[in-house]
Amino acid sequence: MNSEKLSFGESIRIFGKALKISMKAKTLPSYIVTLLGFPMAFIPTLIAYAIRSFSDGVQSLYGAGTAAIVNVLGMFVLLSCAYILQLTWNTVRNFYAKADALKILRYMKERILRCTCDVKYKYIENHDDFKQRIRFAETQAGERVAESMTMIIMLIQNIITFVSIIIVLLEIDVWVVVILIAACTPAVVMAYYFKDEEYISKTKWIYESLMAAAYYFESTWSNSINEVRFFGLYPWLKGKYRGMMNRYLVKKNKMTAKHTFFNALADLLRNGVYIAVLLITVRRIFENPSMGIGAFMLVFTMAGQLQNVTASIFVAAAQFASDVRYMQDFFYLDTLEYEKRDADAEPFESFDIGFENVSFSYPNTEREVLHNLNVRIREGEKVAIVGENGSGKSTFVSLLCALYEPDSGKITMGGEDIHINLSRTRKTLSAIFQDFAHYEATIRENITVSDGKRDTSEAQLLELAGRVSSLEVISEQPDGLDEIVGSFSPTGNNLSGGQWQKIAITRCAYRENANIMVLDEPTAALDPLAEAELYRNFASLTGERTTILISHRLGITSLVDRILVFDNGRIVEDGNHKTLMAQGRLYAKMYKAQAQWYN
Structure with a gap:
């Protein structure tokens, strides 16, 4: 658990190690799904175009012939298929993401078990705060390593979606793009700050977490349950557990309240800007009626998506900066002194x-x-x-x-x-x-x-x-x-x-x-x-x-x-x-x- 800031080069090195581990869990179908994710990143843009065409087609139906109706129905079918494809894709992607995560978590558990069994015995006596570190690696850091591959793939796919949406919205008005991206800045800054604060807090609160867990297990563990029941120790243990949890919750709730307040302000700004962008679009349509109602539907659909994907990209970058520190705590296991094993060793010949x-x-x-x-x-x-x-x-x-x-x-x-x-x-x-x-x-x-x-x-x-x-x-x-x-x-x-x-x-x-x-x-x-x-x-x-x-x-x-x-x-x-x-x-x-x- 390190409070020092990591250099960019060190962060990349650590993230690279995490990616190698993450890739071990992926099967061939999982890799195929991952590769399909890149063209699927264009689906939101295609859906927006389909909505625009469908809206314009519906607007032109008045007095139109059968061919126009058939064309609109065709657009409706295409739009429905796009939504079904997107839904199916998300389901399959989520399935493989969870399956991969479970495999990697299994690897993490095995890695931690091997560490506990093979490190020099001084660590078992809590040398270098080993017990706190191994607990932190198990409950916090390992999960971040497991998610590293999914995170980088999602980041690349979001960038593809981001670029495609910008290209479409630039056709409407350049200020629409500028305003939408600018409105995400406060949320991005706060996400980076909050992730850093969250890491520091978790490392500082690991003692309270460990002690609360210890009191909980003392109340339920078979080795101590008879004594707990016989002496009526539950109220005493509950008091100890609650005392530690209260210390943890007071700190946690204080931080959560602050995060919730500032996130609400950021969301308020984003929603206000969203309305402003729609008003800009209305003005552009009023100035150029040939743009049609489809332009409004296009912006209505994509403005929110652009805000979400922009926030996702920058929040993922902030998550990356934060998660690398968790990953460093997991790879702390590699820096320990391990016992050297020799499977072919023979017993001593003399036993004095x-x-x-x-x-x-x-x-x-x-x-x-x-x-x-x-x-x-x-x-x-x-x-x-x-x-x-x-x-x-x-x-x-x-x-x-x-x-x-x-x-x-x-x-x-x-x-x-x-x-x-x-x-x-x-x-x-x-x-x-x-x-x-x-x-x-x-x-x-x-x-x-x-x-x-x-x-x-x-x-x-x-x-x-x-x-x-x-x-x-x-x-x-x-x-x-x-x-x-x-x-x-x-x-x-x-x-x-x-x-x-x-x-x-x-x-x-x-x-x-x-x-x-x-x-x-x-x-x-x-x-x-x-x-x-x-x-x-x-x-x-x-x-x-x-x-x-x-x-x-x-x-x-x-x-x-x-x-x-x-x-x-x-x-x-x-x-x-x-x-x-x-x-x-x-x-x-x-x-x-x-x-x-x-x-």
Whole structure:
């Protein structure tokens, strides 16, 4: 969202990029309709001529013979056909314009989705106001890019119509043309000013718009609806929503009132001039009766059209100047830093993990979450990471998964920096995060999506599910692995939190060539029996893989080779369960605090 004025050259460059995108959506029939639009731009002029001839013919019917009547009827049929052709053409053109716009909008949505999935993760944390910018691109800028092709074609066609109407009206009186065009000037100036003001306003009001949307979705989103209903939070959320919307509407209504007032003045001027032009035409006919009533009908028909098409041309030019700034905001997506992907990358051959003097702060914050961290995890080692909330555990995992780059220091696998080839790093890893996904799909897809290239039979999937404690979830479903689950399931079949977590664990284990497993709170949503079963199957789940496990429930720590205790962004203890309990420090206190509730 840029408040600086663009140069003419930069505007043309941006508009050219938009046209390339817009042209991608056009099919052969759409191109044919577009090309036919250029000769069809002469239709208004031909209709005006037909009206003039028809009017003159009707005027001359008194005392005329059969031939004159036949001629007038022929003109009437021709005029009717012209109107039908124009109506048909407008219908077809509008159909293809809407179809093209929908295709381009689909492309825009896919482009924004790809951006969100491929940009460096710092943007997800709202670096460079990414969330506001992506929202603006989605709701405002993308539509302007989609309409760019239609806008330029309509502008050219309007220019053709404009020139043809001027040529016709010059036959009546040159002042008719001059006055009609001059009367459009105020509307054109205001259109340019208003479009510029509208853009600046929308960029300034994006915060209110985002917050209003956030409060609205909090009231309706399935993740929060139970709490909203139970605590009766609707009045509070409505107040928050209304407060933000009122701030937005006060500003919007003030601007709208100003625009409406000045547009009304411009329309009043245009209508007054229209009447003046008709009076000029009457005077010309009075001076030269041979012009006939057809001349009046010609001006009556074309004066309004000239005003409309003149306004359309200059308003389109103003729209162009405004829309280019929206387009620039969309193409902001091209300026971001993207992760480099390598589809042919192979996993690491050595799986030793090293953190060397690693420090990290989240984007837009000064607080250092990890401080000069040094740790090495050997291949095949099972490591639990424990600590209080906010101690840096999940940040450690995010850095290991290469979602973020450290501010200083280096993270390695087999001695190689994990950020040199992100695809290689992520093919070596499999992970389940705290906020694991619930995909609106079949259970089979929810599992196999983690390794799309792997070909697995149903028996193999069920065998894996048995090893990671999710077989019961699958067996309970009417269609087994092919049961569609989620909030929008056709049968209303949404899994419980614990069931979803079991599926997420299975998805993590399904990744075939991942020799490092990262499990961030894998038992958070499980009941005690399911948690105990996971502990029993832990060796089967992880196999010989290097395993990094984060858990606030310390019962599982007795199953791992090593425990790293985090406190305030540092590793303060490192050892196995027996050693750390003997030391009697933070880990021992945490373990005893939990154990007392089970004794």
